[in-house]
Amino acid sequence: MAANNKSKSRSTTRELLLRSASQVVIEKGVEALTLDAVAQQAGVSKGGLLYHFPSKDALMQGMVEQLIQDFEMTLEAEYDQDDTPGTSGQWVRAYIRASLRISQKTLALIARLSSIAANSPQIFESAHTYQQQWEKRIESDGLDPIQATLILLVSDGLWLSEIFQIGTLEEPRRTQVVEALFTMTRAATK
Template sequence: MKREALLDAAESVLFEHGTQALTLAAVADRAGVSKGGLLYHFPTKEALVKAMVARVIEEFDGLIASYDDGAPGSYTRAYVEATFEILGGEARAYRRWSAITAAAADPEQAEPLNEAMRRWHGRDPGDDPDPGAAQVVRLAAEGLWEVVSHAPELYDGEQLAALKRRLLALLP
């Protein structure tokens, strides 16, 4: 079994049943592997949570980088594009929610995600033509991600596309 499939199984357990249900046995059962097979990749629950958090950060950083062409204001546009790409994929939309939930019980586990948030939202606005608008747009995208993570049925694809267009239109 591949590491990514085990992380997918852990996210599913968390999303469907909450933090109290996240056990190595439950993840192994969901993934259809022996507990030993899971332990080969993740020797502890903490290692599993750490990997979930790292995957969320790496995925989002990679998406931003793929959209950011370095032009003035492109970081915020890339942030919006990356957010909506994630929101368009149901499994990925709840990834961050699951990682945050799993890490919340342990400040040390949550720190990498906290650091990423500081980096994503604390950027020097010097390259944005309108730093205030850029900040508002990133925060709105962040809030939308949070809402969709908890209630994915609220917005269909057409509504998400309209919201994306509106947010991008707020940028110079």
């Protein structure tokens, strides 16, 4: 029982550190992300932070992994709540809905973290792993894989345009595009 409590405590501390790092990045930018700033924001010692994240790169990689895991959880919940379970396009529809649920705070964090992609590509390695898994899901979702890929790219484009405030769709056009994507998931079977 004591080992289980230690594990929960470590997990809780790790989550606190990731939330604190995210808060620093959102409020002050990536350039303000230091181990000292995160430790102070979290109210832990620098040694406590280093126990979980031995470097700034490890901390940023943890932030990226947390973003992806949060998206995965939303994606799985949306998959389970599909209005036509067991039909072609169920996973692609879940992906669209999960993308629409990305919060403004998360969008801000993604925007700030994306600024380091060119200089620290290793931080985003886990994103490549998930991308490969998602491509496999596309292949087995019952839709034409090219059509499904196009749908996901448009879905990604919607939230990316919001991040960078370039080409952001106004209502009602945005809703019409989303509705068209859902329609395409029901009409694009293999």
